Amino acid sequence: MRLYLTFAILCCFYNEAYGKVSLDIDMKLKTLNKPALKTIKSEDGDIIDCVNIHKQHAFDHPALRNHKIQMKPSVEFDTKKTNIPNNGSAKPITSQIWSKSGNCPIGTIPVRRVSREDISRASSPSHFGRKTPRRYNFLDNALQHKANFNLTAEKLTEPRPNNRSEAIIVALGFNYVGAQSDINVWNPPRVQAGDYSSAQIWLLGGLSDTFESIEAGWMVNPNVFGDSRTRLFAYWTRDAYTKTGCINLLCSGFVQTTTKFALGAAIDPVSSFHEQYYISISMFLDPNSGNWWLTCGDNVMGYWPGTLFSSLKHSATAVQWGGEVYSPNVMKKPHTKTPMGSGAWAYDLLGYACFHTNIRIKDFSLQIKYPQHLSEYVDEYNCYSTKLYRETYMSEPQFFFGGPGQNRFCP
Structure with a gap:
């Protein structure tokens, strides 16, 4: 009994x-999942809802209740490009898989529908689509040692996050108002359940334990999306990933304006050893509205309203380009098998390794230029790698990064 x-x-x-x-x-x-004016069933299994632009999830944010949509930037982030690696043989991504099955009408935005299974994979519904907290100690020390700051030495002495591994280049300054690059698109194999692998740009501001960040690029994230496809993503936080921000439109904040691209939708085609594809990502501050705009190729995706931020209201203090692997099994043995980039080492170069090229920043000089000083850094050099490569003395450097994760040097 x-x-x-x-x-x-x-x-x-x-x-x-x-x-x-x-x-x-x-x-x-x-x-x-806001009410849809039209629904598109993509051939890859995604469902895209065409949602009234004025009723999108962004406006559930308390700071945006009376927000008036800015439909386009007041200025353009003019791009200055050199040749894509290999004499321009890499091709830009100009559409997503879902758009083969239909288009969203004017006055709506395409939103990837979230399923019950998607949310069930998260540790809790409130953590769905969110990164775990971390610190960037170099943000504090860079401000204190403006003239002679050694990023590599600094990062070697700071505590490493126990669930992330980065392979990056960093530009440090005090007034970045824009950044861009062309990011080589791959589908890294064997991304483990619960892990993610991304290739992206970060703009960072504020202090180490409460930093603000806006980010964009591509990622493979089985935990959020339920598959291993390569997908376009954006991210924001105003408190070092502690309580605010999320991937794409999985929380209120980012205001989408485009009808052509959907955040979180699959990117196709992806690169192979025979053919290369890339996405052109830029993020820039509108000097008149204070909003941070995101573009992908010729598509103006939308913006993060300036009212979301404190430090980033005016400028960013650091820009990172590179890749990130999240896993509970980095910095330990056995190491995760989740690769970064293409899964190849950076020194394999064009056709094998993932790259950022046409790297640019914009500062208060309003000049769009290649960063004057860049520092390379890898959290786990036996697992992932970087190479800032110059083909000739006169050519502009290209940044290659990535690696296989677990291997005989990274057991």
Whole structure:
């Protein structure tokens, strides 16, 4: 009898807990999946909802309740490009898979529909689509040692995050108002469940433990998307990933304006050893509205409203280009098998390794230029790698990065 009562009580607690989680998921789905004026079923399995631009999730944010949409930037982030590696043989990505099945009408935005299974994979509905907290100690020390700051020495002495591994180049300054690059698109194999692998740009501002960041590029993230496809993504935070921000439109904040590209939708085609593809990503501050605009190729995707931020209201203090692997199994043995970039080492160069090229910043001089000083850094040099490569003395450097993860040097 006592055993039966214990079992009954446990069942009661389980049902109550399960019921609360299920209710939380229902509420999250209702918040994220706004009513659609048109629905497009993509051949890759995604469902794209065409949502009224004025009723998108961004405006659920308390700071944006009375926000007036800015439909286009007041200025253009003019690009200055050299040749893409290999005499321009790399091709730009100009569309996504879902657009083969239809288009969203003017006055709407394409939003990838979130499923119950997507949210169920997160540790909790409130953590769905969010990164875990981290620090960038070099942000504090760079401000204190403006003239002679050694990033490599600094990062070697700072505590490393126990669940992220980066291979990056960094530009440090005090007034970046824009950044861009062409990011080589790959589909890294064997990204482990619970891990993600990204190739991206970061703009950072503020202090190490409360930094603000806007980010964009491509990622493979089975935990969020439920598959291993390469997908376009954006991210923001104003508190070092602690409580604010998210991937794409999975929380309120980013205001989407384009009808042609969907954040979180798959990118196709991807690069192979025979053919190279890239996306052109830029993020820049509108000097008149204070909003940070995101573009992908010729598509103006939308913006992060300046009211979301404190430090980034005026400028960024650091820009990073490179790749990131998230896993509970980095910085330990056995190491994760999740690769970065193409999965090849940076020294394999064009056709094999992932690259950033046409790297540019914009500062208060309003000149769009190659950064004057760049520092390379790798968290785990036996697992992932970087190479800032110049083909000739006169040519502009190209940045290659990536690696296989677990290998005989990174057991």
